[in-house]
Structure formats: C-alpha cells, structure tokens
Amino acid sequence: MPVLNIMDSDMLKEIFSRVNDFEKPHPKAIADTLTSELLNIEGEKWAKHRKIINPAFHYEKLKPLLPTKLHKRMKEIDRKVKGLLEDVVTKREKAMKEGEVDDDDLLGLLLNSNMKEIQESGHQKGMSIVDVIQECKAFNRAAQAASILLTWTLILLSKYQSWQDRAREEILRVFSNKKT
Numbered sequence: 001m002p003v004l005n006i007m008d009s010d011m012l013k014e015i016f017s018r019v020n021d022f023e024k025p026h027p028k029a030i031a032d033t034l035t036s037e038l039l040n041i042e043g044e045k046w047a048k049h050r051k052i053i054n055p056a057f058h059y060e061k062l063k064p065l066l067p068t069k070l071h072k073r074m075k076e077i078d079r080k081v082k083g084l085l086e087d088v089v090t091k092r093e094k095a096m097k098e099g100e101v102d103d104d105d106l107l108g109l110l111l112n113s114n115m116k117e118i119q120e121s122g123h124q125k126g127m128s129i130v131d132v133i134q135e136c137k138a139f140n141r142a143a144q145a146a147s148i149l150l151t152w153t154l155i156l157l158s159k160y161q162s163w164q165d166r167a168r169e170e171i172l173r174v175f176s177n178k179k180t
Helices: 009-017 027-040 041-058 059-065 069-097 104-120 127-158 163-175
Strands: none
Touching: 041 059, 069 104, 069 127, 069 163, 127 163
C-alpha cells in the first residue's frame, strides 16, 4: 500500500478540509495487504508453509489463547477505565457549560469544539460521549507511541554520532530560515 507523508501545513489543512476526497487506510485493507502474500502462494511453497504453520493452529495450542482470567481482568479494567473517563468527560462538560473551567488542555479543547459543532449544526453533527472517550483513548495511545518512538530515536542518535550530526544539520537547514 503506497504511503505519502505530507509535511506542508497548508496542504494538510486542504486535505483535512476535504474529508470525502481523502480516506484513511482501513484496518481491514491493511490486514489484507499484510496477509495477501500468505493467501496468494501456491504449489510446493504453499504446501511447505501449511506444513510449518498447521501445528500452531491445533486446538491444544490455541486453548490458552481463549478467554482466561487475564482476558476477563483486562475486560474488567477496560470497563472501569471507560466509566472513569465518562465521569471525567461529563464533569468537565458540565463545568464548561457553567463557565467554571478553562478549555486550555486537550480535553477542554475537544469538548469546546464539540459544543460549538453541536450549537452550530445540531446534535446529530456533534460527537457523543462514547466518541469523546474513544478520542481520549486514541490520544493517549498516540502519546504513548510518540513517547516510545522519541525514546528510541534518542537512543539511536546517541549511539550513532554520524546520524546525530546529519539530523542536526538538517534541523538547522530547515529551521534556520523560519521566523521564531
């Protein structure tokens, strides 16, 4: 699947304003792409792969992967997290409507934007509390992923001085002409 990274902020604004013209990759499409090689092989290669893979899918091997105490515990934790987030979102929404809280953090900005959308376009156009909770969870996962990637970037830059020098040169070249 081809990927295009866009760094120009004006171009990103144009793309984000035309939501029906540009689609995000769908998880199923990504999964299909990743599995297409296994599904498309034939003949001797298919027979060899099946012989190697088949034991992994025996019932006795899969049995431990079925719902266990750990899976049940994870579902319970997820249910509690959703409940806690719903309480936080509901309380913040109420406080914002009463003018008691600023919208200077990510949740406040999201709720403020959602309230404006509901006022301007009607309730059907705004996000539900479930949607807001999903967005909060997505922001959290994105922040965790970014943290991990930044950590690895710093580790690799500290390990490979030449990469660090090249990165520094590029940063200075790109941002030296920018006004601060």
